Amino acid sequence: MKFDAQSLKTFSPRSVLVGLGGLLVAVIAVVFVYRLYGVIMGQGNEGGFPPPVVEVIKASKEEVNLRVSALGTLQADQAITVRPEITGIVTSIEFTDGERIEKDDVIITLDDRDLKARLMQAEARLTLTRANYQRAERLLKQGSGTARARDEALNDFKSAEAEVAATETALDKATIKAPFGGIIGLRQVSLGQFLTAGDPIATLADVDNLRIDFQVSEVFLTEVGKGQPVNVIFDALPEQVYEGVISAVDPVVSVDGRALSVRAVLQNVDGKLRPGLFGRVEIVTDTRRSIMLPEASIVTTPTGEKAVFTVVDGQAKMSPVTIGTRIPGEVEILSGVEDGDTVIVSGQLKVQNGAPVEIANDDSGNAGVSEAGGAAAAE
Known part of the structure; x- marks a missing residue:
């Protein structure tokens, strides 16, 4: 193509700048793709760039509690609406709204x-x-x-x-008494009121002995049983963990939800619990020793596999892994990482497989006990 003076005049300075800018963006994109391709395909650290700085931890086995999680609503083990069995006029009210009463305490009397x-x-x-x-x-x-x-x-x-x-x-x-001890609710009667049999007087609930019903998937049939301990956290009391025990498991699996109904009982040790609270139940079904890594250390390969980068002789090595249970921020590694391996937990997106890396820290491990599991106990 020939460029004469007339054709050059058609290019304005603005057009030239736009063209140069587009060329620069294209060059940057090519470099980025090249380096990314190097990470994926395992090319070395070429071009004289300094090795990327990464943070690592020492992989070590720790006790991992495998859990089943469920949701439920707290209920009083005993709760009724107090009602008269006969007709009559209220002559006395012997309780105060919301107070604790004992068994056989008088609630109201009728004429x-x-x-x-x-x-x-x-x-x-x-x-x-x-x-x-x-x-x-x-x-x-x-x-x-x-x-x-x-x-x-x-x-x-x-x-x-x-x-x-x-x-x-x-x-x-004519003298209506409490059939059991508990907290009596708001009264719904007044002095001199004419009551017929069955009219509501107040609710009465035993808040010392409570139960929570919940459902778990049928796949946990052999892992959940009577006498097994549970931990319950309520949204209204998020800082407190309440301990309970499974008291019964329904012998029939629900056909609709393919779920198993379970009941656990717990004691209201601090007096804060009330029937109706929404709770999150966790059941420890097994404990095993496994390697737990930060979730951020896991990368995904182009084929969709999960992997981590380890450091061997100063170089990054991509290792495919099999993931087990998960907890917020951590995952269990079933295979692909051995006890004592140095695992990159920060900066792994900058490294290339087989390329040298610079370690910014010297973390010797993160031993402890992890709680793992959930409604879906394993991936």
Whole structure:
């Protein structure tokens, strides 16, 4: 192509600058792709660049707790709505909203004057029928009475006894007591209010003995059982871990969710727990010794495999790994890294496979106990 003076005049300074800028971007892109290709394909550290600075740790085996995680709602082991069994007018309220009461403490009383009068009447009839029965029995023995008269007197006597017992029971029900100890809720009645059988008075819950029901996948059927300890963290109390024990496992797997229903019981040791709280349950199913590495140390190869960079004789070496359980910030390494290997945990994106690296730290390890697991216990 020929460039004459006329054609050169068509290029403005702005066009020249734009062209040079585009050329510079292209050069930078080529260099970047070249270096990236070197990392992936294992080229050496060419071009005289100084070795990249990385941070490492010494891989070491540690105890890893494998866990199953689930969600559940806390419930009182015993919780009821207190209701009267008979009809009557409220004559006294013996509790304060939200207070702790003990078993057999009086909650409210109903007007029992009519019941007391009926009891007196029934007792009087009982006295009379008892005397009539005794007289009929005596006359029968003397030969001046009949068996029929004795039987009728006995029947009246037994009927009077039953009437007295029924009236006494109704009179007892006029005083409503707590069937168990716990925290009583907000009262829903007032003095002088007319109640019919079944009207709500207040809720009562045993908040000392609590339970939490949750579900786990059927794949954990053999790993979860009665008597197994659990840890529960509640969203409302995130700083406190509550310990419990599995009390029951449903013998039937849910067909819809392919899940197993589990119940755990726990004690309200500090008195802060209340029924209805949302909790996160963790069950330790196994403990084993494994290598745990920071999640940031894992890289993905072009084929989709997981790998880490180790340092061998001052050079970076890419090692494919098999990942096990995960916890926030850490992963379990099942294969690909040995105890004592030096693993790059920072700066690995700058290194090339087989190229020299400069270690900025000298971390001897990160021993300890890791908690691993979750709803999906392994990858």
